[in-house]
Amino acid sequence: xxxxxxxxxxxxxxxxxxxxxxxxxxxxxxxxxxxxxxxxxxxxxxxxxxxxxxxxxxxxxxxxxxxxxxxxxxxxxxxxxxxxxxxxxxxxxxxxxxxxxxxxxxxxxxxxxxxxxxxxxxxxxxxxxxxxxxxxxxxxxxxxxxxxxxxxxxxxxxxxxxxxxxxxxxxxxxxxxxxxxxxxxxxxxxxxxxxxxxxxxxxxxxxxxxxxxxxxxxxxxxxxxxxxxxxxxxxxxxxxxxxxxxxxxxxxxxxxxxxxxxxxxxxxxxxxxxxxxxxxxxxxxxxxx
Numbered sequence: 001x002x003x004x005x006x007x008x009x010x011x012x013x014x015x016x017x018x019x020x021x022x023x024x025x026x027x028x029x030x031x032x033x034x035x036x037x038x039x040x041x042x043x044x045x046x047x048x049x050x051x052x053x054x055x056x057x058x059x060x061x062x063x064x065x066x067x068x069x070x071x072x073x074x075x076x077x078x079x080x081x082x083x084x085x086x087x088x089x090x091x092x093x094x095x096x097x098x099x100x101x102x103x104x105x106x107x108x109x110x111x112x113x114x115x116x117x118x119x120x121x122x123x124x125x126x127x128x129x130x131x132x133x134x135x136x137x138x139x140x141x142x143x144x145x146x147x148x149x150x151x152x153x154x155x156x157x158x159x160x161x162x163x164x165x166x167x168x169x170x171x172x173x174x175x176x177x178x179x180x181x182x183x184x185x186x187x188x189x190x191x192x193x194x195x196x197x198x199x200x201x202x203x204x205x206x207x208x209x210x211x212x213x214x215x216x217x218x219x220x221x222x223x224x225x226x227x228x229x230x231x232x233x234x235x236x237x238x239x240x241x242x243x244x245x246x247x248x249x250x251x252x253x254x255x256x257x258x259x260x261x262x263x264x265x266x267x268x269x270x271x272x273x274x275x276x277x278x279x280x281x282x283x284x285x286x287x288x289x
Contacts, residue, residue, distance in 0.1 A: 001143040027070065043288045071117075090235060099220055110179050111220050115182065115184060124157075133169060184260055197278075201285060202277055213247060218239070236263070
């Protein structure tokens with residue numbers, strides 16, 4: 001943890017273009033040294049982009065690892081700069097007025113995002129704009145949990161661990177506040193539903209649909225894209241279709257995955273392809289990793 005903190009504090013001192021370049025170097029090193037994540041990324045890209053040639057997917061794989069390195073180093077300014085300065089990295093915000101209007105309806109608002117681009121910048125933005133409760137998954141390392149909680153919580157966001165259940169989220173919605181979740185990870189088949197994601201079944205959490213139905217709360221996707229040449233980030237709020245939630249678990253999970261997929265396709269190299277998103281598969285589908 002001392003090494004990680006030292007690296008992030010050092011990254012916070014670098015000019016933006018240097019931080020971007022050194023992040024790319026860090027990503028290249030990870031790509032060469034970590035064979036298992038490299039294989040997972042290759043398998044995921046083959047699933048998601050079957051129309052690309054092998055050379056095109058290999059180029060995307062290289063871009064992805066460089067984006068991972070950049071995502072790691074940008075935590076330096078996001079977590080260790082003074083908050084007003086860190087917030088200045090968000091250069092453009094699209095669609096936030098619709099969230100303000102939805103919040104005025106008095107049923108709270110649910111935001112969901114993906115491990116895409118600079119999702120930590122998205123947490124920082126919403127924590128400063130509204131009272132917000134963010135669901136997160138703890139790691140096995142207590143020191144790392146503390147680092148993440150401090151970095152995310154300094155914007156004012158109230159963090160609640162997955163192990164605490166959904167009651168804190170429902171209470172926040174009842175207080176007419178904002179709730180944030182990251183529902184793009186593989187879940188245990190006993191807890192999730194299989195819904196298509198990039199043309200293949202993915203075991204998907206039903207949490208978003210259930211939360212929305214309990215309070216009839218408006219739902220938006222929130223995606224933070226990394227701009228080129230270290231220029232900062234662009235945030236986009238995307239409303240869900242009017243018929244969401246439909247009240248049927250697979251239909252609601254499919255609707256969510258469709259929005260996630262559309263957001264990822266805008267900057268596929270910035271998505272978290274190192275995750276085994278298709279680890280659990282229904283009967284008749286092979287294990288892709």
